[in-house]
Amino acid sequence: MLPEQKSPKQPISVLVVLHDADHNILLLERADRANFWQSVTGSLEQGETPFQAALREVAEETGFVLQNHQLHDCETQVVYEIYPHWRHRYAAGVTHNTEHWFRAQIATGSVPKLTEHTAWQWLPRVQAAELVFSPSNRDAILALP
Known part of the structure; x- marks a missing residue:
């Protein structure tokens, strides 16, 4: 049997x-790149909306289960070149x-x-x-109201 691709x-x-x-701001250090700090990120899965992906990624990466009303769609999309x-x-x-x-306010010190x-x-x-490696992550942080 062949391994699943x-x-x-x-x-x-x-x-x-x-x-x-x-x-x-809560920042996370990537496991595959030392000193690469970032916010929660992730690609959409098949059939998923960006909003659904944002909720899923926050839960997967932090353990925080956000309610729909906690997640704010910033209504901003950027296109960037993949490293x-x-x-x-x-x-x-x-x-x-x-x-x-997207952005979400969570309890101080979570x-x-x-x-x-x-x-x-x-x-x-x-x-x-200043610390995040991604220019779009930097811009999203600075764009917070």
Whole structure:
């Protein structure tokens, strides 16, 4: 029996900025890249809407189960070039991704249960924006109202 092949990732993703009432930002360190800090991110699964993906990714990456009313659609999408070292996850020839931005306010000092990351930290908004590796993540943090 042949091993089951994973389907390529869809080039449509979500970015979810988790913040507290004082606009401190929860950042996660990628397991596959040391010192790559980011907000919650992930690609859509087959048949999933960006809103559904955002709820799922927050639960998977942090253990926080958000209610629909807690998740705010920022109504912003950005298209960016996929880093070459991650293109193998997508179908041949795919070089760009469309990212949908969301945000959610959670309790100050909430402690995530990490499953896909190696570390977490709460930082003030400007400091968090300076630390994230993704320009779109930086822009999403700075765009918080």
